[in-house]
Structure formats: structure tokens, C-alpha cells
Amino acid sequence: xxxxxxxxxxxxxxxxxxxxxxxxxxxxxxxxxxxxxxxxxxxxxxxxxxxxxxxxxxxxxxxxxxxxxxxxxxxxxxxxxxxxxxxxxxxxxxxxxxxxxxxxxxxxxxxxxxxxxxxxxxxxxxxxxxxxxxxxxxxx
Amino acid sequence: xxxxxxxxxxxxxxxxxxxxxxxxxxxxxxxxxxxxxxxxxxxxxxxxxxxxxxxxxxxxxxxxxxxxxxxxxxxxxxxxxxxxxxxxxxxxxxxxxxxxxxxxxxxxxxxxxxxxxxxxxxxxxxxxxxxxxxxxxxxxxxxxxxxxxxxxx
Numbered sequence: 001x002x003x004x005x006x007x008x009x010x011x012x013x014x015x016x017x018x019x020x021x022x023x024x025x026x027x028x029x030x031x032x033x034x035x036x037x038x039x040x041x042x043x044x045x046x047x048x049x050x051x052x053x054x055x056x057x058x059x060x061x062x063x064x065x066x067x068x069x070x071x072x073x074x075x076x077x078x079x080x081x082x083x084x085x086x087x088x089x090x091x092x093x094x095x096x097x098x099x100x101x102x103x104x105x106x107x108x109x110x111x112x113x114x115x116x117x118x119x120x121x122x123x124x125x126x127x128x129x130x131x132x133x134x135x136x137x138x139x140x
Numbered sequence: 141x142x143x144x145x146x147x148x149x150x151x152x153x154x155x156x157x158x159x160x161x162x163x164x165x166x167x168x169x170x171x172x173x174x175x176x177x178x179x180x181x182x183x184x185x186x187x188x189x190x191x192x193x194x195x196x197x198x199x200x201x202x203x204x205x206x207x208x209x210x211x212x213x214x215x216x217x218x219x220x221x222x223x224x225x226x227x228x229x230x231x232x233x234x235x236x237x238x239x240x241x242x243x244x245x246x247x248x249x250x251x252x253x254x255x256x257x258x259x260x261x262x263x264x265x266x267x268x269x270x271x272x273x274x275x276x277x278x279x280x281x282x283x284x285x286x287x288x289x290x291x292x293x
Binding site: 058063066080090103104121124130133135138 | 173
């Protein structure tokens with residue numbers, strides 16, 4: 001009869017019991033979510049990334065237009081007219097509601113995106129509303 | 141009666157607002173979710189404040205809509221003359237298509253002095269959660285430490 005070895009791993013973030021007979025290992029336990037990279041929908045990743053790229057593009061477009069106005073390549077009137085007539089190219093849209101899964105996905109993505117250092121950077125990049133952030137933080 | 145507010149979610153709105161900050165970052169134009177107007181956004185950093193120096197002139201309808209928005213998203217809106225936000229970071233929406241002039245006080249350089257900004261038109265300012273509050277829900281401890289260290293720089 002094969003002998004079975006049972007061991008337990010205990011840390012602040014996880015408690016796992018492992019049983020092995022040398023060929024097969026079984027394990028069971030509990031761990032905090034932040035211990036793992038939980039699998040996410042690739043499509044949702046893509047949608048959020050596209051939203052982030054478009055928002056960065058709007059910011060870039062705005063500061064290019066602003067520089068044109070400062071360099072007097074365009075007049076202040078032309079600058080204001082562009083902002084009013086082509087708002088979607090220069091102005092970040094109204095923030096949208098996001099659920100916990102979207103916010104988690106965005107937090108994971110933001111680790112790889114330059115310049116996300118404040119809540120405002122994070123919210124404006126992904127167009128997340130204040131209410132969504134408030135709910136995510138205050139929900140256990 | 142004028143008061144100082146220091147909690148996350150505290151916000152002010154006024155027709156004129158005076159800002160003090162050690163560092164400001166102009167973020168460009170955004171649609172303000174409360175007024176639905178296109179506003180210039182500035183993020184204040186390093187012990188900053190924003191004070192109402194002229195109360196907002198709002199119709200009953202606007203006041204009701206703003207109160208409803210504040211209630212929905214869990215923010216506390218203040219409108220009295222002299223009401224002031226004091227925090228480590230404040231986000232400001234001001235009714236301007238251009239950056240506002242910044243007056244440097246106390247120090248010799250723009251980096252080390254206090255910065256004063258007068259917002260001469262409608263302005264909404266809010267104390268936001270620090271990024272680490274949401275990041276710490278989903279990221280491992282070592283990543284959180286990186287974010288905290290970055291914010292100290």
C-alpha cells in the first residue's frame with residue numbers, strides 16, 4: 001500500500017492542505033483573491049483597453065489643439081470652435097457605471113499602462129463613475 | 141456657516157473658488173458628470189485646498205439635479221461661502237476652456253512654492269479616494285507598496 005503524505009501551507013493570505021501518494025496530489029483550502037490572477041474575459045479586457053486608448057487619444061488631441069492655440073497656429077476662436085464642434089475628439093466622455101468585475105479587470109490592466117498613479121488617472125482612463133468606485137470600495 | 145471638509149467624498153461648488161496647492165496637473169477637457177458641461181479638469185496634489193469665494197448661482201432645477209447626483213454617487217456637496225476642502229488630493233472641474241494662471245508663493249521656484257489658482261467661473265471640486273484604496277482590493281501586497289512609493293515621490 002502506498003503511503004500518503006499530508007502537509008499544510010499556512011500564510012497570511014492562504015491556508016492549503018496538500019495530500020500526495022507520490023503519483024497524484026490533491027489539495028484543498030482557502031486563499032484571498034489577491035493571491036491569484038483570477039481569469040478574466042479576454043473580450044472584456046479588449047473592450048476596456050480600447051476605451052482606454054480612445055480616452056488617451058482624446059487627451060492627446062486636446063493638448064495638440066491647445067499647443068496649436070498657444071503657438072498661435074490657430075486663433076482662440078478657432079480653438080473654441082473645434083472644441084464645440086468636434087467634442088468627441090477632444091473631450092473625455094461622461095463616466096459610465098462599472099461593476100466589480102470591470103473594475104478588477106481595469107486595476108489589473110492599469111499595472112501595465114503608463115501614468116496611472118492616482119484615482120483620477122484610473123477613472124478618467126476607463127471612464128468609471130465616482131459611484132462605481134465608491135460602491136467597489138465600500139463593498140466587502 | 142462656512143466650514144472645512146476633509147473627508148473622501150466631500151465636494152464644493154461655487155461661482156468663484158480659490159485654490160491652494162503644492163502641485164497641480166491639468167488633465168484636459170472633460171464632461172462634468174454633475175453639470176453635464178464641458179469643463180477643464182485639474183488635479184491638485186500635496187496638501188491642497190479649495191475654498192468657495194462666491195456662492196454658485198443655481199436654479200432650483202439645477203440645485204435639485206446636483207443634489208440628486210451627489211446622493212446617487214455618495215458625495216456630500218457643500219455650497220456656503222467660505223466652505224473649504226482640505227486634502228492630500230483634490231480633483232477640480234472649472235468652467236474654462238484654457239488652463240488658469242498659477243501664482244507661485246513662498247518659494248523661489250514653481251516646484252517648491254505654494255501655488256494659488258483663482259477660478260473665476262463655476263467650479264466643482266471633490267476629494268477623491270486615493271488610488272491605493274481600489275488597487276488594494278485586487279492587487280498583491282508588493283504591487284500596493286510600489287503604488288504607495290510612487291505617490292511619495
